Amino acid sequence: MSQTGLEHPKLERQPMEPRALKSIILSAITIVCAITACIPLFSVLIMLFYRGGKRLTFQLFYTLPPGAFDSAGVGGFGNAILGTAFMVGIAGLISVPFGILAAIYLAELDPYSKISEIARFCAKTMTGLPSIIAGVFAYAIVVLVMGHYSAWAGGIALSLLMIPTVMLTAEEAIKMVPNPMREAAYGMGCTPAQSLIKVILPVAMPGIITGVVLAVARAAGETAPLLFTALFSESWLSPNDPTASLAVLIYNWSSSPYENLIELAWAASLILVVLVFILNILSRTIGGKIKR
Amino acid sequence: MADNESLGNIGGRTLSKPPTPGDIFFDKSFRFLTRAFTWATIFLLAFIVYKIGGEALPAFSDLGINFLFTSAWDSSEDLYGLLPQIWGTLYSSFLALILGGFFGITIAIFITQDFLPYQIEITLKNIIELLAAIPSVVYGLWGIYVLVPLIRPFANFLHEYLGWIPFFSTRLSGLGLLPAALVLSIMILPTVAAISQDAFKAIPQKTKEAAFGMGTTRWEAILLVLLPTASGGIFGALVLGFGRALGETMALAMLIGSMSTVTLSVLSPADTIAALLANTFPEADRGLETGALMYAACVLLLITLLVNIAGAVIVAKTTQGGDKR
Numbered sequence: 178m179s180q181t182g183l184e185h186p187k188l189e190r191q192p193m194e195p196r197a198l199k200s201i202i203l204s205a206i207t208i209v210c211a212i213t214a215c216i217p218l219f220s221v222l223i224m225l226f227y228r229g230g231k232r233l234t235f236q237l238f239y240t241l242p243p244g245a246f247d248s249a250g251v252g253g254f255g256n257a258i259l260g261t262a263f264m265v266g267i268a269g270l271i272s273v274p275f276g277i278l279a280a281i282y283l284a285e286l287d288p289y290s291k292i293s294e295i296a297r298f299c300a301k302t303m304t305g306l307p308s309i310i311a312g313v314f315a316y317a318i319v320v321l322v323m324g325h326y327s328a329w330a331g332g333i334a335l336s337l338l339m340i341p342t343v344m345l346t347a348e349e350a351i352k353m354v355p356n357p358m359r360e361a362a363y364g365m366g367c368t369p370a371q372s373l374i375k376v377i378l379p380v381a382m383p384g385i386i387t388g389v390v391l392a393v394a395r396a397a398g399e400t401a402p403l404l405f406t407a408l409f410s411e412s413w414l415s416p417n418d419p420t421a422s423l424a425v426l427i428y429n430w431s432s433s434p435y436e437n438l439i440e441l442a443w444a445a446s447l448i449l450v451v452l453v454f455i456l457n458i459l460s461r462t463i464g465g466k467i468k469r
Numbered sequence: 470m471a472d473n474e475s476l477g478n479i480g481g482r483t484l485s486k487p488p489t490p491g492d493i494f495f496d497k498s499f500r501f502l503t504r505a506f507t508w509a510t511i512f513l514l515a516f517i518v519y520k521i522g523g524e525a526l527p528a529f530s531d532l533g534i535n536f537l538f539t540s541a542w543d544s545s546e547d548l549y550g551l552l553p554q555i556w557g558t559l560y561s562s563f564l565a566l567i568l569g570g571f572f573g574i575t576i577a578i579f580i581t582q583d584f585l586p587y588q589i590e591i592t593l594k595n596i597i598e599l600l601a602a603i604p605s606v607v608y609g610l611w612g613i614y615v616l617v618p619l620i621r622p623f624a625n626f627l628h629e630y631l632g633w634i635p636f637f638s639t640r641l642s643g644l645g646l647l648p649a650a651l652v653l654s655i656m657i658l659p660t661v662a663a664i665s666q667d668a669f670k671a672i673p674q675k676t677k678e679a680a681f682g683m684g685t686t687r688w689e690a691i692l693l694v695l696l697p698t699a700s701g702g703i704f705g706a707l708v709l710g711f712g713r714a715l716g717e718t719m720a721l722a723m724l725i726g727s728m729s730t731v732t733l734s735v736l737s738p739a740d741t742i743a744a745l746l747a748n749t750f751p752e753a754d755r756g757l758e759t760g761a762l763m764y765a766a767c768v769l770l771l772i773t774l775l776v777n778i779a780g781a782v783i784v785a786k787t788t789q790g791g792d793k794r
Contacts (some may be wrong), residue, residue: 279510
């Protein structure tokens, strides 16, 4: 109805116009999707605190698993906590030096050579290695050779999963070290090894630790590599024999007919998840400090 | 004197000196060590493939290629076939990919396309990342005692009224493909979401501004401009998510019901290669059965290696393209 006879569209937003309506509906669907995706996390956490929290006492940490016919409320899994700590410790002792040394070569000494390219590719491929394959491999090289299940085999299986994580995050951390620092070290007449150990690694340390902590968090929750390397045990830790771990305990007792054991499996899950979350938050705080 | 001190010359001695033979030796051996461990990484992956392949070889010559196309698992008769497990692995991963992929991409859009204030965006991102931190055995426990009772009435409703569709042709008796695939989709969602977010962030800001400048609505820009531009990276994310689902063990071993059948019904129990290994390996006899399991492990290893390498190559290719633009 304009004086000039030209029609012009209304310039205000028209919510009922088909195009705008479509946009609003799609946004609503997206919000619903995002909320739905958050439900599992909260459901898992609520159930862990509800069912596992009931059994959470100090007794759990220093007693052995109960017999099938023990009365409810008896027993704990001190041996499994110790076993998990021991095997993750072995895995760390293998994978941390392995990962960091290889990362130094990849990031600093010869980043663009053929072998670095191939090694980086291998490490990336290994991050996608199914965890059960790590178990089968450790079974073949340790259990079959030693002739019995042991904590060592479990630790070696876990280390296979930690190596690529440690290596790739350490490589990134070393690459982030500002160039002037390297140049200053070389300018002072440092050999490459001296500049690495005295200047570059200390600066990259927070990033490296982030990777190690994440790898430990992942390894602590892994079950499949331990199923037929460490097996399970009802007694205290002895590294040359089958060894209990929190993760295998949850698996074994989850389908148990005894209510007492199922309750303990929930309590073990609660402890495991709280531990993994603490490690994750820890790695985030360390990682957050680098960026500032 | 003051000049000399600032140069590090204290009492006639300089602080800087050439490296001693000891320093040079240390430097050489340190560098050798790092090189050795780099080689060890390559060697390790090759050794894993070689060792598992070697253990599978006797079973391979006994059972031959038929192992992959028959469907019996009977240790008393020494009859082994992997067809149901291969089918179950691919089918459950595919189901999980449909669901986890849809949610993962939607969430990546939600997080990267300025729907939310920064603070909530970060919180949502952290929640999704924490989903990946929960150990798979805990998801298994949650699946048995929370998810299965929750979906069972719904699943049986589907069977009663839509039972003529092959996907719902059996009752859900407890464990089965549906709860397994649901948990699996929760587990791959963070992978898909994280890599898709990277793909969206790699799009130059100008592309989006150009779309808005043409007068598109927010969703027209997302669906017609941003999604096609990021499609390479998103495809890579889906392939890597699929790779992760193929190798996932514990949640499936606990939820899928371990039955050697080839079925289309999502309400029926099934089996996967990883679940078969987890459930059978500890009690297997040291004869042909262990060999057959090694053969199965070898098949799983090859499938996941292929899928993961394909995914990594796709992601690398597409992010490289983004840098050049």
